Amino acid sequence: MPMSEQDGVGVSRRSVLLSAGAAAGMLGLGGHSALQSLTRDETDAAVEGLFDETQVLNTACAPNCRGKCPLNVHVRDGQIKFVEPQMTDDERYRRGCLLGQSHVQRVYSPKRLKYPMVRADWEPGAPNPGGRGEDARFEQVSWDDALQYVADEMRRVRSEYGPESVFFHTGSGDNGMGTTLFGRLASMFGGTQQSWSIDSNVGVGFNRITGHGFFLPPTNESADWVNANTIIVWGSDLFKSQFQNDASKVLDAIESGAKLVVVDPVYTTTASKADLWLPIKPGKDTHLALAMIHTVLADGSYDDAFLRERTTAGALVRDDTDEMLRMRDLEGDADDDRVVGIHAETGEPVPLEPDTYAEIELFGEYEVDGIRATTGLSLLEDHVADYSPETVASVADLDPADIKTAARWLATRGPGGIAPSYALGRYKYGHVFGQTYAILLALTGDYGKSGTIHAQHPAGTTLNSGEYGSPDGAPGTQSLSMHEVPAALEDGEPFPIKAIYGMESNMLANQFPNRQRWHDLLENVDMFAMADFHRTPTVQHADIILPAAHWFEREDITDAWGSHPHISHRTKAHEPLWDARDDYHIIAELADKLGYDDLFLDDKRAELRKIASNDDRFDFDELRRKGNVRVEDEAAGIKYTDPFPTDTGRIELYDEDHPVEDDGTVLDLPRPIEDRTATDHDLADEYPLLFMQKHSKWRIHSQWADNAMVRKFNAEPTLDIHPSDARERGIDDGDYVRVYNDRGEVVVRASYNEGMRPGLINIDQGWWTDDYVHGSHQDLTHMEVNDLAPTFAFYDVRADVEPAPETIDTSKYTAPESADWLEGYPNGGDN
Amino acid sequence: MTDYGMVIDLERCIGCNACAVSCSQENNVSLDKQWNRILTEGGDAMDTPEGSYPENGRDGTLSMNHLPLACQHCDNAPCVKVCPVNATYKRDDGIVEIDYDKCMGCRYCMSACPYNARVFNFDEPKTLPTDGTGNVEERKQGVVEKCTFCSHRVEEDLDPACTVACPADARIFGDLDDEESTASRYVEKYETEQLLDELETDPNTYYIRGEMSPGRTRSGNELEGTEKKAVGNPNGVATDGGDGQ
Numbered sequence A: 001m002p003m004s005e006q007d008g009v010g011v012s013r014r015s016v017l018l019s020a021g022a023a024a025g026m027l028g029l030g031g032h033s034a035l036q037s038l039t040r041d042e043t044d045a046a047v048e049g050l051f052d053e054t055q056v057l058n059t060a061c062a063p064n065c066r067g068k069c070p071l072n073v074h075v076r077d078g079q080i081k082f083v084e085p086q087m088t089d090d091e092r093y094r095r096g097c098l099l100g101q102s103h104v105q106r107v108y109s110p111k112r113l114k115y116p117m118v119r120a121d122w123e124p125g126a127p128n129p130g131g132r133g134e135d136a137r138f139e140q141v142s143w144d145d146a147l148q149y150v151a152d153e154m155r156r157v158r159s160e161y162g163p164e165s166v167f168f169h170t171g172s173g174d175n176g177m178g179t180t181l182f183g184r185l186a187s188m189f190g191g192t193q194q195s196w197s198i199d200s201n202v203g204v205g206f207n208r209i210t211g212h213g214f215f216l217p218p219t220n221e222s223a224d225w226v227n228a229n230t231i232i233v234w235g236s237d238l239f240k241s242q243f244q245n246d247a248s249k250v251l252d253a254i255e256s257g258a259k260l261v262v263v264d265p266v267y268t269t270t271a272s273k274a275d276l277w278l279p280i281k282p283g284k285d286t287h288l289a290l291a292m293i294h295t296v297l298a299d300g301s302y303d304d305a306f307l308r309e310r311t312t313a314g315a316l317v318r319d320d321t322d323e324m325l326r327m328r329d330l331e332g333d334a335d336d337d338r339v340v341g342i343h344a345e346t347g348e349p350v351p352l353e354p355d356t357y358a359e360i361e362l363f364g365e366y367e368v369d370g371i372r373a374t375t376g377l378s379l380l381e382d383h384v385a386d387y388s389p390e391t392v393a394s395v396a397d398l399d400p401a402d403i404k405t406a407a408r409w410l411a412t413r414g415p416g417g418i419a420p421s422y423a424l425g426r427y428k429y430g431h432v433f434g435q436t437y438a439i440l441l442a443l444t445g446d447y448g449k450s451g452t453i454h455a456q457h458p459a460g461t462t463l464n465s466g467e468y469g470s471p472d473g474a475p476g477t478q479s480l481s482m483h484e485v486p487a488a489l490e491d492g493e494p495f496p497i498k499a500i501y502g503m504e505s506n507m508l509a510n511q512f513p514n515r516q517r518w519h520d521l522l523e524n525v526d527m528f529a530m531a532d533f534h535r536t537p538t539v540q541h542a543d544i545i546l547p548a549a550h551w552f553e554r555e556d557i558t559d560a561w562g563s564h565p566h567i568s569h570r571t572k573a574h575e576p577l578w579d580a581r582d583d584y585h586i587i588a589e590l591a592d593k594l595g596y597d598d599l600f601l602d603d604k605r606a607e608l609r610k611i612a613s614n615d616d617r618f619d620f621d622e623l624r625r626k627g628n629v630r631v632e633d634e635a636a637g638i639k640y641t642d643p644f645p646t647d648t649g650r651i652e653l654y655d656e657d658h659p660v661e662d663d664g665t666v667l668d669l670p671r672p673i674e675d676r677t678a679t680d681h682d683l684a685d686e687y688p689l690l691f692m693q694k695h696s697k698w699r700i701h702s703q704w705a706d707n708a709m710v711r712k713f714n715a716e717p718t719l720d721i722h723p724s725d726a727r728e729r730g731i732d733d734g735d736y737v738r739v740y741n742d743r744g745e746v747v748v749r750a751s752y753n754e755g756m757r758p759g760l761i762n763i764d765q766g767w768w769t770d771d772y773v774h775g776s777h778q779d780l781t782h783m784e785v786n787d788l789a790p791t792f793a794f795y796d797v798r799a800d801v802e803p804a805p806e807t808i809d810t811s812k813y814t815a816p817e818s819a820d821w822l823e824g825y826p827n828g829g830d831n
Numbered sequence B: 001m002t003d004y005g006m007v008i009d010l011e012r013c014i015g016c017n018a019c020a021v022s023c024s025q026e027n028n029v030s031l032d033k034q035w036n037r038i039l040t041e042g043g044d045a046m047d048t049p050e051g052s053y054p055e056n057g058r059d060g061t062l063s064m065n066h067l068p069l070a071c072q073h074c075d076n077a078p079c080v081k082v083c084p085v086n087a088t089y090k091r092d093d094g095i096v097e098i099d100y101d102k103c104m105g106c107r108y109c110m111s112a113c114p115y116n117a118r119v120f121n122f123d124e125p126k127t128l129p130t131d132g133t134g135n136v137e138e139r140k141q142g143v144v145e146k147c148t149f150c151s152h153r154v155e156e157d158l159d160p161a162c163t164v165a166c167p168a169d170a171r172i173f174g175d176l177d178d179e180e181s182t183a184s185r186y187v188e189k190y191e192t193e194q195l196l197d198e199l200e201t202d203p204n205t206y207y208i209r210g211e212m213s214p215g216r217t218r219s220g221n222e223l224e225g226t227e228k229k230a231v232g233n234p235n236g237v238a239t240d241g242g243d244g245q
């Protein structure tokens, strides 16, 4: 399509002059209607459908919310008009949320990138990194020039510093094949790729006990959730974020009699549906799980058959070494490292095999061959004596009877489980919670059955791409965890990073904690290229801007990790707008310029077919035809039916590795550790409020922040605050306030919310820096991580709030004519 | 006869706004207007509760619910009665619709409607893309508009956009004159409410409150009377992976 026509697709700025402030009011969500004076014009005809001129194509949404929703897109006159959920191969999984159905406004966003651009004051050899940031100006260049700059800099950096100094950065912006393709190039080049320091906290603790989990542990596919009898949603508003596409599954469970328990300091939409809401004090989750263990043991309501068959509850732990007694410690084979229990009838030590019932004692202290030892369950029972429901209730500000009720429902009503979100891992020591609830679910026997639940996202399915990512002769990549990137940038440790190519990510300048520090860190880089389809704050921070195609503008395959058991297909609904290009063609041309001309085929479909051929569960042509295919996946269905991948093949209640955290706490058994949530934390007096940034239904991370349909409902960032905290500080509902701490500040409008726990404040995550009248919520966050599962602790933050200074210019929201979030940037590709 | 109506289960509704957005997209509604609004029954701000936060874990009085609200397609519709030019009328199939050619923008109907279901195109409609969205023509400045039960879809034997969009299975659309329709069976079986029934507008929209109804994706739901509608487009989805575009 020629460019002029493309422009005709019509994203004129005039067209969207909509006042952000007025929009929300005009919707009358509170029930008011504003009568306005009358103007007359000629009118249109009555309702008539336009289906005859509309073509419907398959595609999929996959921004890492976990929905991975197959969608149908309606195209008319070469324009995308409407998006709705596609029927899935397995009908139980038809899904989609308001965001998936708002892609129309993403494709035609005024913030779409149109042309390749280079920062005006950047040139090879003279990067002038100080010129980056909000005021940077860009000049349009050809694709050839832009990619030549990138290739030349990559090669120069490789020869000066080594291949690992080129960082192939990806976020979680799109679950298509982009990352796979990019990984192939990175592997060929020998660059650095990033591993995760976000969300890998709770799962790591769970893994210490069960051998499963890094991100949240596996859980039964969502269609099975209806069989749960008790669902404890822990720290998650799952009806609002991440799980709402599967809401029907939890609702069906409730309708058929399940108890819904919600543990959350905030009265959320999910809490509003609960049979029991535990309004816990932030940071006390491990305490609560320990109190529930206490209850189950005190009641004797544990599942003793499960404990004997699938856990080390009855395995003896030596009093002298605090390690599990092994057959080799007795008169056995020196290689026999099976753990040992005491047979309940004979009193003899017997070896414990994976997944094999053994009639052993669960409690007690014994002497075997002169070695004194205690069962793991007795050690646990002793340990939780300090965490009675009464004690924990006073720490966590709960009622002890409610703690017991939650534990009893879980233990006595049949299969059920706990669905934590990633929020718990956004407190520094979230992994201890993972350890604790893994043990709790072992006591209640909630593994490996229909109706058991372990996380708020099911495993779904992953495309098997075989060796595609590591082609013959490729040197492979180095890996750096996100929290290790700062040292590489700043100190060159363990190696310097000097060039960055980023795609499907808005992390580096917007989403990572302590934003200002990342801006400083990036000054050490000579070349920063970003491929994206809209102008995020991270794109604005780059040297070279590569306009990518929206998902609907390219053919692709998406899988459904963390979600549902289908592979989906994306059809190209139209050519990429303006001069934008499919990431595939950007990467392929870059590969060409780097001298890897055979790495990718010219024809993307042929390349997709090649990738898909590694997965024998579906046929690519069938996938293209049907849009989505349910694949039979060993990973789907009921989880934890095989022996646990631990040394013993069992759930190991007692951790004989004695992991030690940075404060010296030994975690052979779960011990709560707190950072800033502790009431006696050093910063508690100066910054009495705990600050969190929950996920809302209006964005997936920072995606959709520029979406006109979404902004109609959620026009501007706000601070959720309990009226009592606000009044104490002289803040009225709707006032602009300054939220600040020792790192930074942000100015937003206060929004009274009776459902916020007093002492806890929230700004929804994902807002772009440009959406604030001043600062950013990531100016409040820090990068301190734990030792055992290092992850950014986005919610472990203290702050205080005061009325905003009069000098702050709030006109972008308060002056009715301006609607900054719908306007193009001054040099956003128009030039 | 056919009498289209909708059942909305407020126990299932999670206030996610998927239906609200889908409605606006499909019906080409201006970005500063909304036909289908998800009201929060609770605090002043959207998605906030009323009441007080518990102390020591107990005795809180917080409560919050969501109420999706659009035209109720009243049988005894005040809007129809007041329209001086008969632009607003009740169709034989129960849908209350507006003839935009006849509407002269007097807005009597807006004052008459007790549900605040109607919006007035005071300005030029604003959509992104500017050529409009969805599968119906844009209404011009100066007319009143509102939910049509997606009559253009219903005529093609599709469910309304909101019903397809709802991830909670909270919405059921169907023929209330047909006792065997799923919608009728739900109304029959569950305690339902017609909003502001004291005004005797007799809406065709029924809200379930109190006891949750089963979702339509659940297998073996004995209330299933109507076959599930196809999704997409009466002309079908391209099955050639888009090659035929």
Ligand code: SF4
Pocket (backbone or CB within 6 Å): A061, A062, A063, A065, A066, A067, A068, A069, A095, A096, A097, A098, A099, A100, A101, A245, A700
């Ligand atoms: S944002 Fe997530 S839940 Fe919503 S439609 Fe897209 S993939 Fe589905």
Ligand code: SF4
Pocket (backbone or CB within 6 Å): B070, B071, B072, B073, B074, B077, B078, B079, B080, B096, B112, B113, B114, B115, B116, B117, B118, B146, B201
């Ligand atoms: S809800 Fe309002 S607009 Fe709809 S039929 Fe009833 S009175 Fe008329």
Ligand code: SF4
Pocket (backbone or CB within 6 Å): B012, B013, B014, B015, B016, B017, B018, B019, B020, B038, B066, B068, B165, B166, B167, B168, B169, B170, B171
């Ligand atoms: S889509 Fe369904 S659950 Fe969501 S707001 Fe609408 S009716 Fe409620």
